[in-house]
Amino acid sequence: MAPSLLAAAGGLVLLFSFSSAQIRGDNVATCNPNDGFGKYCPTTCGVADYLLRYMPGVENDLDDMQSQLETIANLTQGAESTITYMKDSTTSAQKSAQPDPYFKKSTNMLDDVLRFEKTIIAQEQQIFELQNLLASNERRMADLKQLSIQLQQKCNEPCKDTVEIQTTTGTDCQDIANKGATTSGLYYVRPEKATEQFLVYCEIDSFGRGFTVIQRRRDGSVDFHKDWIQYKEGFGYLSPDDTTEFWLGNEKIHLLTATSSTIPTVLRIELVDWDGNKRYADYNMFRIGSEADMYRLTYGFYFGGDAGDAFSGFDFGDDPSDKFYTSHNGMQFSTFDKDNDKYDGNCALQDGSGWWMNRCHAAHLNGKYYQGGRYTEKDAGEFGYDNGIIWVTWHNRWYSLKETTMKIIPLSRLTAGGGQQAGVKQFGGLGS
Numbered sequence: 001m002a003p004s005l006l007a008a009a010g011g012l013v014l015l016f017s018f019s020s021a022q023i024r025g026d027n028v029a030t031c032n033p034n035d036g037f038g039k040y041c042p043t044t045c046g047v048a049d050y051l052l053r054y055m056p057g058v059e060n061d062l063d064d065m066q067s068q069l070e071t072i073a074n075l076t077q078g079a080e081s082t083i084t085y086m087k088d089s090t091t092s093a094q095k096s097a098q099p100d101p102y103f104k105k106s107t108n109m110l111d112d113v114l115r116f117e118k119t120i121i122a123q124e125q126q127i128f129e130l131q132n133l134l135a136s137n138e139r140r141m142a143d144l145k146q147l148s149i150q151l152q153q154k155c156n157e158p159c160k161d162t163v164e165i166q167t168t169t170g171t172d173c174q175d176i177a178n179k180g181a182t183t184s185g186l187y188y189v190r191p192e193k194a195t196e197q198f199l200v201y202c203e204i205d206s207f208g209r210g211f212t213v214i215q216r217r218r219d220g221s222v223d224f225h226k227d228w229i230q231y232k233e234g235f236g237y238l239s240p241d242d243t244t245e246f247w248l249g250n251e252k253i254h255l256l257t258a259t260s261s262t263i264p265t266v267l268r269i270e271l272v273d274w275d276g277n278k279r280y281a282d283y284n285m286f287r288i289g290s291e292a293d294m295y296r297l298t299y300g301f302y303f304g305g306d307a308g309d310a311f312s313g314f315d316f317g318d319d320p321s322d323k324f325y326t327s328h329n330g331m332q333f334s335t336f337d338k339d340n341d342k343y344d345g346n347c348a349l350q351d352g353s354g355w356w357m358n359r360c361h362a363a364h365l366n367g368k369y370y371q372g373g374r375y376t377e378k379d380a381g382e383f384g385y386d387n388g389i390i391w392v393t394w395h396n397r398w399y400s401l402k403e404t405t406m407k408i409i410p411l412s413r414l415t416a417g418g419g420q421q422a423g424v425k426q427f428g429g430l431g432s
């Protein structure tokens, strides 16, 4: 529409600019359309003719314009009335602010909306944080998955035992030494009554003596507070280089000592204190009973040593019966869950160990490990009894030893080579 309107206007301008030019004297009453219009100066007739020809188009255009203007006007009016309505509403709302409960209500609603908005923003923040958490968890899960895949791959590889186990076998370590083994280390033994072989640490010295080690304390790395089954089966770690702590196990010790051999077994106990001093004690005819007899400890007699005979009890000076009630010969084994002691209470529970408890002990090599040795009732914890690694004929009951070894050997071999003193000098791997 607009282009034609412009064209018409352009035509009019053209027309009037020429109207002041020469008049050709045409008669208005007998007006004939003049084809010459536009080529020459217009006549009255030409002008009229022009107007007559172009007027309807212009009028149409004007009508359109008018109609458009009206539409625009209508729109403006609509907007105006909306604004007015809004103004009125606000005013009336403000006016009726005090008395009108609805306004109050709406204000409350506005407050609510604000609160909700705040809540929504807070929750959005939470959602964002949770999403972050989720993402990090997912990352972690992916890492774990990766790790588990790696582990699975590792598990699928054939197991490589890095522990060196010697090939010679025998009924005990002396038997193994008799067969020519000269290296201390891990060996499989199978005592007469054993249904299967088991691993032990053999201490084989230059005299061809083979000690079978049944207990080792050296640094407190293994907790000796264990139950009946654990003491029965053994716990801790055997190592080929004698660097670890362990209890071989009551059942194995029983099998190793329950031989039909006429040669008695000697138990050698070696001790090291925190100043590096070393002492030992030997017990001849050492035996551990079966589980049916609660792994009872028996020995024939104290065979010697410089650590003293703590196994036979000690007179603490508290009571005349002290020595009798702290001797270990003939005592059954006790753990916190199996009380076979001679005490109303539970020695193994109070002292946190497994041992041949009487009421309770003068020797206690499975006791709690105390760094530095000296400890007090307070250190002893809940019960406050002497619960350290004790050999009371050497150090008193409030001194816990640094290292201990319990090992067995047939009597016939004990004195081989340099005799007992040679054994003392050797002293296994203790204190090294």
Ligand SMILES: [Ca+2]
Binding pocket: 339, 340, 341, 342, 343, 344, 345, 346, 347
């Ligand atoms: Ca008891």
